Amino acid sequence: MKSLFPNTIGIHARVLSAAILLVSATTMTMGYLGVTIINQFVTQRFNQRIDFMTQYLALNCELGILIDEQTLLKGLAANMLKENDITGVEIQDHTGKILVKEVRDIPGPFARVEKHVYLSQTEDNGEWMRRMTGSGDTNFIGKVRVTYSVQGIADLVVQMKTRFVYIALALTFLSWIIFYFISRSLVAPIIALAETARKVSLGNRSVRAASGNTPEIAKLADAFNNMLDSLAAGRKTLVRAYEKITRQEALAEVGKFSMMIAHEVKNPLAIIKSSLEMLKKDLQIPKENIPLTYAEEEIVRLNTLIEGFLIFSRPAKPKFTLVDLNRLTEQVLIGFEIQYASEELKLQYEIPQTPFEAEADFDLLSRGISNIIKNACEANDKKGIVDIGFNIQQNKWQLLITDQGPGISREERHKIFEPFFTTKATGTGLGLAFADQVVKAHGGSIGIQTPEAGGCRFCITLFSNTQERKIEVLEENDKNIDS
Ligand SMILES: Nc1ncnc2c1ncn2[C@@H]1O[C@H](COP(=O)(O)OP(=O)(O)OP(=O)(O)O)[C@@H](O)[C@H]1O
Ligand SMILES: [Mg+2]
Known part of the structure; x- marks a missing residue:
């Protein structure tokens, strides 16, 4: 028409x-x-x-x-x-x-x-x-x-x-004025909506339309805002996915390269180590010789680093046996207490008396949990208190590791589990990636919480029953990071 x-x-x-x-x-x-x-x-x-x-x-x-x-x-x-x-x-x-x-x-x-x-x-x-x-x-x-x-x-x-x-003139004039204001009040929200759309198109994605003064305009503004929200959410997901893909591609290349180097360095390192030992024996150098001790320590450190690379890039298949997770944690903690005995750091924990048995690879899981506890100890410069709590319900076992460090920002939460992401001068950025890999291999998950008192809390969830573990992992997928 x-x-x-x-x-x-x-x-x-x-x-x-x-x-x-x-x-x-x-x-x-x-x-x-x-x-x-x-x-x-x-x-x-x-x-x-x-x-x-x-x-x-x-x-x-x-x-x-x-x-x-x-x-x-x-x-x-x-x-x-x-x-x-x-x-x-x-x-x-x-x-x-x-x-x-x-x-x-x-x-x-x-x-x-x-x-x-x-x-x-x-x-x-x-x-x-x-x-x-x-x-x-x-x-x-x-x-x-x-x-x-x-x-x-x-x-x-x-x-x-x-x-x-x-x-007649007065009535006409009065009617014009009334119509003018009615029409303006109807049109103003539409103009505001158009202005919002213009701002969004110019790149200001945080603006939202005002709800207007009539139910119809409020509905329109709601629909418009919902559309903007879903666009923003979609864009965020897209940007994240793109970043992830780009990082993963880069990491894959770096990983391949690192693997090659690690592999090639491992053998000469073993030769250097045994040569040093032979030298020490032949020349009868005392054990406390400082330069030699340094050299040996550095070789060990280098070796651990290479091992870490290799373990991470070629993950070992877990060998499951029935393990008491409470005892496993106790052993890990005792190891830390010995390691940090000279530091001003206190590990605060109470191991539950009742064992919690689950199928696990003792060695792999110990190393995974160790990485998280190590991070917690390092978070506050090896000072203060690191609290280790247990939350056990029927078949579900949770280990809560709370530190007094600076916490983890929202942006970093999505990155810290990726290999090679580190903020430490001497870190490899493989600790959490490894822990995540191990816990997932055990059908569990790692979550991050922000305690009211500050710092950061890592929550490791594992199950005694394989069936349950699968169902819960499916449910917990994507929400292991709370805001
Ligand atoms: N408890 C924590 N508090 C604050 N930041 C943490 C905590 N745990 C991990 N992070 C952050 O996550 C990053 C990655 O940790 P990850 O364990 O993977 O590597 P790393 O600790 O840097 O190196 P490595 O484990 O080799 O010593 C850390 O560099 C740190 O920025
Ligand atoms: Mg670490």
């Missing part, structure tokens, strides 16, 4: 012009009809009034004409002349002779009305009349003629018309 308005004209202008047209047409039609009807009515009533008064005068003149009583007739004419708009009164007898004529000066234009004076009907007045007038018409004895000005009524009509025009 072809639109009445060109496309360039907005809703506001359309509503306003339609309203102006409608209101003006209605007011003008109503005004015209009103003025015409009232004009006819008033004029008719005015003429009727004069007609009635003339008729009344004619009735009263009967006696004065019959006995030719000038004083009486004059009095009647003078009384009539006192009435508004009447400018002349003339009383004639049946021959047309003017008996009385009274005039006064008022502005015209003028109109005239005439009424005959008849004799009242009695039994013998026919004969008496014939004698008096000598005419055959027994009733007609004279006439009265009243001249009156129609200026007054014309003025009244003009005054009325003017009032009507003013009232």
Whole structure:
């Protein structure tokens, strides 16, 4: 259907012009009809009034004409002349002779009305009349003629018309103003919505549309905001996925390269180590020789690093046996207590008395859990308290490791499990990646929480039953990182 308005004209202008047209047409039609009807009515009533008064005068003149009583007739004419708009009164007898004529000066234009004076009907007045007038018409004895000005009524009509025009104009103007504000209040939220869309298109993705002042606009704004939210969420996921893919591709390359180097370095390192031992024996160098001890320590460190690379890139298949996870943790913790005995660090824990048995690879799981506890110990510069708690429910076992470190920012939470991500000068960035790999191989998960007191809490969840472990892991997927 072809639109009445060109496309360039907005809703506001359309509503306003339609309203102006409608209101003006209605007011003008109503005004015209009103003025015409009232004009006819008033004029008719005015003429009727004069007609009635003339008729009344004619009735009263009967006696004065019959006995030719000038004083009486004059009095009647003078009384009539006192009435508004009447400018002349003339009383004639049946021959047309003017008996009385009274005039006064008022502005015209003028109109005239005439009424005959008849004799009242009695039994013998026919004969008496014939004698008096000598005419055959027994009733007609004279006439009265009243001249009156129609200026007054014309003025009244003009005054009325003017009032009507003013009232119509005032009503039209008032309606325009009301329509203007209604239309503006309807259009303003749409303009605001368009402005929001413009801002979003310019790259400001945080803006959202205001909910508006009508349910329809609120619905529209809601739908618009939902659309923006889902777009933002989609974009976030896309950016994350893209980052992940890019990082994984880079990591795969770095990984391949590192594996090659690690593999190639491992053998010469073993040769250097055994050569050093041989040298020590042949030259009878004492055990406490400092440069040699340093060299040996560095070789061990290098070897551990390479082992780490190799373990991570070629993960060993877990050899499951029935393991008491509480004892496993206790052993790991004792190892740490010995390692950090000289530091100002306290490991706070209480091992549950009841064993919790699960199928696990003791060695792999110990190393995985160790990596997380090691991070917690390093988080606060090997000072303060690291709290290790247990949360055990039927087949579910949870280890909660809480430190007093700086915590982990939201952005970093998604990165820390990726291999080679580290913020430490001497870190490899493989600790958490390894731990994650091991825990997942055991059907469990690692979550991160932010305790109210600050720091960071890692939560390792494992299960005693393989079936349950699979179901729960499926449920926990994607939500292992709480916000
Ligand atoms: N408890 C923690 N508190 C704060 N940050 C942590 C914590 N645990 C891990 N991180 C962060 O995660 C990063 C990765 O940890 P991950 O164990 O994988 O490697 P790393 O500790 O840096 O190196 P390595 O384990 O070889 O010593 C760390 O560098 C650190 O920034
Ligand atoms: Mg670490």
